[in-house]
Amino acid sequence: MASVVNAPPGEGVVAGPGPARSGWTSRAAHIIVIVALLAVPLVSTPQWQAIAVFAAVSAIAALGLHVLTGLAGQVSLGHSAFVAAGGYTAIWLGADKGLPIWVWLPTAGLVSAAVGLLVVPFAARLRGLYLAVVTLAVLFVAEYLWDLWDGVTGGSKGRAAQPVVLFGHDLLDDVIAGPFMLTGDQQFFYLACAVLAVAAIAARNLSRTRTGRGFAAIRDRDLTAGVVGVPVARMKSAAFAVAAGYAGIAGALLVSYQTYAIPDQWDLMLSVEYLAMIIIGGVGSLRGAIAGAVFVTAIPQVVTLIAKVVPGISTTPSAGGGVSVDVLANCLYGLAVVAVLVFEPRGVAGISERVVAAVRRKGRSHA
Amino acid sequence: MDNFLQLTFQGMALGCVYALIGLGFVMVFKSSGVFNFAHPVFVMISAYIVAALVPHGFGWGVLVALVCMAALAIVCEKIILRRLAGRSLYVVIMATLGLSVMGQAVVAMAWGVNPRGSTEGPMGRGVLRVGGVALPWTGVWIITVSLVLLAVLYLFFQRTRYGLALRAAADHHEAALAQGINMRWVQTISWGIAGVLAVAAGVFLGAFPRRVSPDMVDTALGALPALVIGGFGSLAGAVVGGMSVGLLLVLGSGYLAEYGGVHVVLPYVAMLLVLTLRPSGLFGHHEAERI
Structure with a gap:
């Protein structure tokens, strides 16, 4: 047990002669990493391009849960209902009314946020588990409504969604300029990333406002927050509205990228997937939410690659049983959620922090 | 009127099943503070086990399912949920939802997503006629067995030392510890009972709409x-x-x-x-x- 002695935790050994990282180099490093990540879809296969788009869109929805769960400490099992609300608003405005993206994208967020305010009468009276069960009820009622309301949703068969048209150009059409080609997926990826960037900056800034501090207070102990004057019910409702707004914008982009929407896709499983994203990324970490979205979205594709090497995994879903890619991917992400919660509650964010700290310690000991 | 009585009877039978599932949630929640979102999957898995073993004998199926589910519940508690004690609400909810996702995936690997046969076994498909009302035998069995199970549980909680220990533990964790009640043991027992209740609910839910399918998770929810x-x-x-x-x-x-x-x-x-x-x-x- 001697190893306990020579392993001082974390920041206790900063006094070494290693060069302190200035704000400038750290920012430059960040920019390089971000540019490198943004360039990935330019050189990847179509499958990975699609994954990149789905990851970026899901990350927007995951940011909503980041605000709700990570900042305000509330649990929502109904997130996919709000994604659907935004998606159907966008379909109604974009496809049925023929309005441009400048209208349907923000409106999708606003309408979904308004739907999110439906939990207000419950947020004031209920806490914790009861509130989580209410969000579950919202999900099931919404699922029923999507099936029934076929004027907008196309009923159980689903319907086509609106295209994204920017300056008269359908974003999913390939652009060819001389030797260069930008596929529809790549263009959509950059649009989604632009929206994601705005969403992420807004979420970060929100956490530093009075409202954000209020969220933190009710997360840490809602009774205490109420005693020191934080309007608990209003804060909870605001958190739900913001989360639903993010979900709505993600939903609008999602249906337009899919080019269709079916009521069956907005189920509990989708909600659990969004929750899994913020858990795997690390609850309370904004970058973690985005990393978690990439992780969860990429699992099926990674399993497909594994299936090429490992025998016994069928690549087509089978109704009769057996190990197939989609089922194995589900199993893996369930396992990832449980493993993260048990072994590293801070998720990918926590793991990367540990790695960075370890690398720095090593660098110092060599210097 | 006959139709109404018939539907009421069926509703009561289904209600008994929901009471059993609900008690599975409550047992675990009271003893370890975990709200087990994986319980519906326990119900589904036990229905699948029984349905798979019905050709070899209904009794064997139920026996195997009882052993498996009690063991599975206890293992989940010991390996995963015990380590999460005292953490935030979302941690426990997500851990059990993660287990639920895994459980559904494993069932899909083992048995596929198509509906399987029913678990009615000796309960049979006949109906009992009372006046103009046709009562399915499965419903009669469900109500009878559920009432017996509830009575046994009630007696266990009210009349035995073990039941008293469980109630004390649920009432006040620390006071129970101070009285020398072994909390680990209490939690093992409650998770085991929850597993047993899941089997009962699984058998009944698989027999009553006569279908064992992945939808059972949503139904049990x-x-x-x-x-x-x-x-x-x-x-x-x-x-x-x-x-x-x-x-x-x-x-x-x-x-x-x-x-x-x-x-x-x-x-x-x-x-x-x-x-x-x-x-x-x-x-x-x-x-x-x-x-």
Whole structure:
């Protein structure tokens, strides 16, 4: 047990002669990493391009849960209902009314946020588990409504969604300029990333406002927050509205990228997937939410690659049983959620922090 | 009128199943503070095990399922959920949802997503005629066995030392520890009982709509509104809540068929109503909390 002695935790050994990282180099490093990540879809296969788009869109929805769960400490099992609300608003405005993206994208967020305010009468009276069960009820009622309301949703068969048209150009059409080609997926990826960037900056800034501090207070102990004057019910409702707004914008982009929407896709499983994203990324970490979205979205594709090497995994879903890619991917992400919660509650964010700290310690000991 | 009586009977049978599922949630919640979102999957897995073993004998199937599910529940508690004690609400919810996702995936690997045969076994498909009302034998069996199980549970809690220990542990964790009650043992027992209740519910749920399928998870989740309507934590609450949900589902599907699948959401709507009027459920009581 001697190893306990020579392993001082974390920041206790900063006094070494290693060069302190200035704000400038750290920012430059960040920019390089971000540019490198943004360039990935330019050189990847179509499958990975699609994954990149789905990851970026899901990350927007995951940011909503980041605000709700990570900042305000509330649990929502109904997130996919709000994604659907935004998606159907966008379909109604974009496809049925023929309005441009400048209208349907923000409106999708606003309408979904308004739907999110439906939990207000419950947020004031209920806490914790009861509130989580209410969000579950919202999900099931919404699922029923999507099936029934076929004027907008196309009923159980689903319907086509609106295209994204920017300056008269359908974003999913390939652009060819001389030797260069930008596929529809790549263009959509950059649009989604632009929206994601705005969403992420807004979420970060929100956490530093009075409202954000209020969220933190009710997360840490809602009774205490109420005693020191934080309007608990209003804060909870605001958190739900913001989360639903993010979900709505993600939903609008999602249906337009899919080019269709079916009521069956907005189920509990989708909600659990969004929750899994913020858990795997690390609850309370904004970058973690985005990393978690990439992780969860990429699992099926990674399993497909594994299936090429490992025998016994069928690549087509089978109704009769057996190990197939989609089922194995589900199993893996369930396992990832449980493993993260048990072994590293801070998720990918926590793991990367540990790695960075370890690398720095090593660098110092060599210097 | 006959139709109404028949539907009411079926609703009560389904209500008994929901009461059993709800009790599975409550057992675990009271003893370890974990709200086990994987319980519906336990119910589904036990139904699949019994359905797979029915050709070899119904009794064997139930026996194997009982052993497997009690073991599975205890293993989940010992390996995963014990380590999460005292953490935030979302941690426990997500851990059990993660288990649920894994469980559904494993079932899909083992048995596929197509519906399987039913688990009725010796309960048979016949009907018992009382006047003009046809009561399916499965329903009669479900109500009888559920009532017996509930009575046994009640006696266990009220009349035995072990039941007393479990009640004390649920009432006040630290006071129970100070009395020398072994909390690990208490939790193992409660998770084991929850596993056993899951088997009973699985067999009945697989026999009553005569279908064992992955949809059972969503069906079993209907015990959640039942619990909220009744209020967490009391046996009477679970039974009353389960009965209301069973009746709502069956009467709703009988009389509101023209509105699509509205009966599926009726329990949730009822739950929202109860929560607006009585936030801690019909039988729950509001607890003051120390800051």
